[in-house]
Amino acid sequence: MQVWKDYQEKNKDRFLNELLDLLRIPSISAKTENKADMLTCAEAVKQRLLEAGADKVEIYPTLGHPIIFGEKIIDPAKPTVLVYGHYDVQPAEPLELWHSGPFDPVIKEGKIFARGACDDKGQVYMHIKALEILVKTNTLNNNIKFCIEGEEEIGSPNLGKFVSTHKDLLKADCVLISDSSMISLDTPSIDIGVRGLSYIEIEITGPNRDLHSGVYGGAVANPITVLAKMIASCHDENNHITIPGFYDDVVVATPEERKLMAAAPYDEKEYEQDLGVKELWGEKGFTTNERTGIRPTLELNGIWGGYQGEGAKTVLPSKASAKISARLVPNQSSEKITAMLLEHFKKIAPPYVTVSSFEHHGGEPYMTPIDSKAYKAAAAAIKDTFAKEAIPVRGGGSIPICALFEKELGIKIVFMGFGLDSDNLHSPNEKFNLENFYKGIETIPYFHKHFTEM
Amino acid sequence: MQVWKDYQEKNKDRFLNELLDLLRIPSISAKTENKADMLTCAEAVKQRLLEAGADKVEIYPTLGHPIIFGEKIIDPAKPTVLVYGHYDVQPAEPLELWHSGPFDPVIKEGKIFARGACDDKGQVYMHIKALEILVKTNTLNNNIKFCIEGEEEIGSPNLGKFVSTHKDLLKADCVLISDSSMISLDTPSIDIGVRGLSYIEIEITGPNRDLHSGVYGGAVANPITVLAKMIASCHDENNHITIPGFYDDVVVATPEERKLMAAAPYDEKEYEQDLGVKELWGEKGFTTNERTGIRPTLELNGIWGGYQGEGAKTVLPSKASAKISARLVPNQSSEKITAMLLEHFKKIAPPYVTVSSFEHHGGEPYMTPIDSKAYKAAAAAIKDTFAKEAIPVRGGGSIPICALFEKELGIKIVFMGFGLDSDNLHSPNEKFNLENFYKGIETIPYFHKHFTEM
Numbered sequence: 012m013q014v015w016k017d018y019q020e021k022n023k024d025r026f027l028n029e030l031l032d033l034l035r036i037p038s039i040s041a042k043t044e045n046k047a048d049m050l051t052c053a054e055a056v057k058q059r060l061l062e063a064g065a066d067k068v069e070i071y072p073t074l075g076h077p078i079i080f081g082e083k084i085i086d087p088a089k090p091t092v093l094v095y096g097h098y099d100v101q102p103a104e105p106l107e108l109w110h111s112g113p114f115d116p117v118i119k120e121g122k123i124f125a126r127g128a129c130d131d132k133g134q135v136y137m138h139i140k141a142l143e144i145l146v147k148t149n150t151l152n153n154n155i156k157f158c159i160e161g162e163e164e165i166g167s168p169n170l171g172k173f174v175s176t177h178k179d180l181l182k183a184d185c186v187l188i189s190d191s192s193m194i195s196l197d198t199p200s201i202d203i204g205v206r207g208l209s210y211i212e213i214e215i216t217g218p219n220r221d222l223h224s225g226v227y228g229g230a231v232a233n234p235i236t237v238l239a240k241m242i243a244s245c246h247d248e249n250n251h252i253t254i255p256g257f258y259d260d261v262v263v264a265t266p267e268e269r270k271l272m273a274a275a276p277y278d279e280k281e282y283e284q285d286l287g288v289k290e291l292w293g294e295k296g297f298t299t300n301e302r303t304g305i306r307p308t309l310e311l312n313g314i315w316g317g318y319q320g321e322g323a324k325t326v327l328p329s330k331a332s333a334k335i336s337a338r339l340v341p342n343q344s345s346e347k348i349t350a351m352l353l354e355h356f357k358k359i360a361p362p363y364v365t366v367s368s369f370e371h372h373g374g375e376p377y378m379t380p381i382d383s384k385a386y387k388a389a390a391a392a393i394k395d396t397f398a399k400e401a402i403p404v405r406g407g408g409s410i411p412i413c414a415l416f417e418k419e420l421g422i423k424i425v426f427m428g429f430g431l432d433s434d435n436l437h438s439p440n441e442k443f444n445l446e447n448f449y450k451g452i453e454t455i456p457y458f459h460k461h462f463t464e465m
Numbered sequence: 466m467q468v469w470k471d472y473q474e475k476n477k478d479r480f481l482n483e484l485l486d487l488l489r490i491p492s493i494s495a496k497t498e499n500k501a502d503m504l505t506c507a508e509a510v511k512q513r514l515l516e517a518g519a520d521k522v523e524i525y526p527t528l529g530h531p532i533i534f535g536e537k538i539i540d541p542a543k544p545t546v547l548v549y550g551h552y553d554v555q556p557a558e559p560l561e562l563w564h565s566g567p568f569d570p571v572i573k574e575g576k577i578f579a580r581g582a583c584d585d586k587g588q589v590y591m592h593i594k595a596l597e598i599l600v601k602t603n604t605l606n607n608n609i610k611f612c613i614e615g616e617e618e619i620g621s622p623n624l625g626k627f628v629s630t631h632k633d634l635l636k637a638d639c640v641l642i643s644d645s646s647m648i649s650l651d652t653p654s655i656d657i658g659v660r661g662l663s664y665i666e667i668e669i670t671g672p673n674r675d676l677h678s679g680v681y682g683g684a685v686a687n688p689i690t691v692l693a694k695m696i697a698s699c700h701d702e703n704n705h706i707t708i709p710g711f712y713d714d715v716v717v718a719t720p721e722e723r724k725l726m727a728a729a730p731y732d733e734k735e736y737e738q739d740l741g742v743k744e745l746w747g748e749k750g751f752t753t754n755e756r757t758g759i760r761p762t763l764e765l766n767g768i769w770g771g772y773q774g775e776g777a778k779t780v781l782p783s784k785a786s787a788k789i790s791a792r793l794v795p796n797q798s799s800e801k802i803t804a805m806l807l808e809h810f811k812k813i814a815p816p817y818v819t820v821s822s823f824e825h826h827g828g829e830p831y832m833t834p835i836d837s838k839a840y841k842a843a844a845a846a847i848k849d850t851f852a853k854e855a856i857p858v859r860g861g862g863s864i865p866i867c868a869l870f871e872k873e874l875g876i877k878i879v880f881m882g883f884g885l886d887s888d889n890l891h892s893p894n895e896k897f898n899l900e901n902f903y904k905g906i907e908t909i910p911y912f913h914k915h916f917t918e919m
Binding site for chain 1: 678742756777
C-alpha cells in the first residue's frame with residue numbers, strides 16, 4: 012500500500028528518535044536497583060501507544076513489574092490481533108565490553124546499538140508504529156490489542172495470573188509476537204517453535220570458611236573442583252546430556268522435518284567465522300540447526316568461586332556457585348526438568364560438600380502450526396514486502412508465555428521476528444539493523460490486512 | 466630470665482596497641498590501589514625498629530614494594546641472626562564475611578581479629594618487641610638483622626635480586642622466620658619444611674562474544690563447561706593428580722618419617738568439626754598430615770565466567786577463567802611445574818576453544834635439618850618457655866624465599882611459627898591469639914641466647 016510507505020517515509024526519523032528515547036531507559040527487570048526505571052519505561056510505552064492511536068491504555072500493577080495493556084477497537088465483530096512483547100531488558104554486564112553505553116544508544120553503520128534495541132523494545136516499537144500508520148492513514152480494518160509486559164527476561168512470573176484473570180480483556184483471535192529473528196533480509200523466515208527453559212542456581216559448600224590453600228590444601232575438598240567435576244559429568248563424550256531421564260519426553264523430529272530443516276541456507280564456515288571459533292561443538296548425530304532447534308541443551312550461564320581479583324590469593328574457598336539452564340523441546344515439561352536438575356546436583360554431590368539449589372524461572376516449549384490462519388497471514392505479509400517465500404524454522408530461544416496464552420485464551424501464536432541471530436541479544440553491543448526495524452514496520456500492516464481478509 | 470618477663474609484663478598493653486596501629490594500614494601487595502599504603506606501612510615498620518633499639522634501618526626501594534633492612538650490631542665477632550618477615554598482607558575479600566573490618570582490628574575473646582594479625586605483621590612484631598626487650602634490659606649478646614619485605618604474598622618477585630646484590634649487608638649465621646604455625650600452645654611444634662608453590666591463571670575463550678544461550682546453545686562450546694571438564698580431568702578417582710610427570714621428582718617420605726608424623730597429635734573428628742565438613746578428602750593412601758605435609762597438591766583458588774549477578778541471564782559466555790596453584794614438595798622444581806601447568810592446560814584444550822595462561826608466582830619447597838645449631842636453639846627456647854619438647858612437623862604452606870636465602874647466603878633457615886592453623890590465614894576473620902603473640906615475644910629472646918651460647 013503506497014499510503015503506508017509514504018507515511019513511513021515521511022516520519023521515519025521521528026520513529027527512530029522515539030525508539031532511541033525508549034532505549035535510554037535502563038529497564039532491567041532482574042535488578043532491584045532499576046525498579047523505578049521499570050515504572051518510567053512502562054509509562055513511556057503507555058504514552059507512545061496513546062499517541063499512536065490506541066483508544067484505551069492501562070498500566071496494570073503486578074507483584075513484580077507492571078503490565079501495559081492497550082487496544083484499538085474498530086468493530087468487535089471484526090478479527091482481533093493480540094500483540095505481545097516486553098519492555099524489560101537483560102542486564103548489560105559485562106559493561107567493559109560495550110563500545111558505547113548500553114543505555115546511551117548510538118547509530119553506527121546503519122545499526123542501532125543499545126541494550127533492548129532488538130530484544131525487545133525495538134521490535135515492540137515496530138508494532139506501535141504499525142498501529143500509528145494504520146490509524147493515521149485510516150486503513151485499520153481489524154482490532155488490535157497490546158499486552159506488553161516487564162518481566163519476560165526473568166521468566167514472566169506474574170503474567171500467568173494476569174492472563175488468567177483478564178481473559179475477557181485479552182480476548183483475541185491470535186497472538187502476534189515479534190521477539191525473535193529471521194535468517195536474513197535476503198532469506199526471510201518465520202519461527203514455528205521456541206524452546207522451553209529451566210534455569211537453576213546451585214551453590215556448593217565445602218569447609219565452613221575460606222582456608223589457606225597451603226595449610227589445608229590436599230586434605231579438604233575444594234568446592235570449585237567438586238563443582239567442576241559435577242558440571243563435567245553432565246555431558247558425555249558425544250556431548251549428550253547424561254542426566255538420567257533428561258531426554259525421556261523429547262519428541263524426535265521426523266525425517267521429513269529434518270529434511271526441511273536441512274534445506275534452510277546455512278554456511279558452517281561463515282557461522283564459525285562470525286563466532287570466531289575454529290570448530291563447532293554439539294550433540295553427535297545432529298546438525299547445527301538441529302542442535303539449536305529440535306534438541307534440548309544444558310548450558311552454564313555463570314560460574315564463580317574463590318578469589319577473582321587482581322594478582323594471586325592462595326585460598327581454598329568455602330563456596331562455589333553456578334547458574335545452569337536447559338533449553339527444552341516438545342514435549343519436555345519445564346516443571347519436570349527443573350525439579351530433575353535441582354535433584355540431580357544434590358544426588359551427585361559427594362559426601363564432603365553440601366549443595367543448595369534453587370529455581371530461577373522456566374517456560375514450556377511451544378510449536379505453532381503452519382496451517383493456521385495466523386501463520387498464513389504472516390507468510391503472505393512477508394511475501395508482499397520481501398517478494399520471497401518465508402522459510403519455516405524452529406528457533407532456539409524461549410518465549411515462556413506461548414504455552415500460557417494458548418492454554419488460557421485458546422488461541423494460536425504466530426512469530427514474526429525481524430531481528431538477526433547476530434544481533435548480540437543478551438550480550439554486549441546488542442544491535443538492531445535500521446533496515447530490519449523499518450522493514451518490520453512496513454510488513455506488520457500487511458499481516459493485519461491478510462489476517463482480516465482471510 | 467625474670468628481667469625479660471618483667472619488662473614484657475610492664476609493657477604488654479603498649480606492645481599490643483603498637484601492633485594494632487600497624488594492622489590498621491591496608492598493606493595489600495596484590496592491589497595497585499594500595500601502593501601508597503605499602504609505603505606508609507614500610508615507614509611504620511622502620512620507625513618501630515628504630516624505637517626498639519635497632520641502630521641502623523633503611524628502606525630499600527625495589528621495582529615493586531620496598532624492603533626494610535635493620536640491624537643491631539653488638540660485636541661483629543659474635544653470631545648474627547637474620548630475621549625475615551613480611552609487612553604485606555593478602556587481599557581481604559570476600560569482605561562480606563568479615564565480622565569486623567579487616568583493617569579495623571578488634572580484640573574479642575582473647576584474639577586479635579584483623580588481616581595480617583598472624584600472617585605476618587603480628588609475628589614480625591614479636592621479633593621487634595623481642596629486640597626491644599633484649600636491648601632495653603641490656604641482655605642482647607648477639608647481632609640481629611631484620612629483612613622485612615613487602616611482596617611475600619605475591620611471590621617475592623624482587624627479593625631475589627635484593628639478596629644477591631646485598632650479600633654483605635645480609636651476612637648472618639642463620640635465618641629465623643616466624644611466618645607459620647605450631648600445633649597448639651599445649652603441643653608446641655617446629656616446622657622442618659615448607660611446600661613450594663606454582664601459581665598460574667588460565668583463560669578459556671570460546672566464541673568471540675557473549676551469546677544468547679537459546680539462539681546458540683547446543684551448537685557452540687561453552688567455555689565454562691570446557692573449563693570444568695579440564696579442571697575435572699586433573700584429579701583421578703583416587704584424588705591423585707593426573708598431569709603427566711607431576712609426581713616425577715617427588716621425594717617419597719621414608720617409613721620412619723611417616724611413623725614420626727603419625728605420632729603427632731591429630732583428631733580427625735575434631736578437624737572435621739572445626740571445618741564443618743562431614744568427610745575429609747584427599748589423595749588415597751595418605752593421612753591428613755601427610756596430605757598437607759609431604760604430598761604435592763593442585764588447588765583451584767578462583768573461578769569465574771558468565772553472569773554472576775542477581776537473577777538470571779541466559780548467556781553463553783565468551784570466556785571463563787581460573788586461578789590454579791600447586792603446592793610442591795622436595796625435590797619438585799617450581800619453575801618446572803609452572804611450565805608443566807601452563808603447557809598442560811593448553812595441551813588438553815579441545816579445538817573449539819583457545820587457552821591463554823600466565824604465571825603468577827612460585828617458590829621452591831624447602832627442608833630444614835633438625836641437627837643444625839639453629840634448629841637446636843629453637844627447640845631449646847621452646848623447652849624453656851613451654852616446658853615441653855617441640856614436635857618437628859612439615860608445614861603445608863609456602864615461604865618461597867627459603868631456598869633463595871640458603872643459596873645466596875649459604876646459611877640454614879629455622880622456622881619458629883607461633884600462629885595456629887585455625888587462625889584463618891588468607892581468609893575472612895584472620896586472627897592471632899593474644900596468648901600466642903605474648904608467648905612468641907617471651908620465647909624469641911631465648912632463641913638468641915641459645916644460638917649464641919651453643
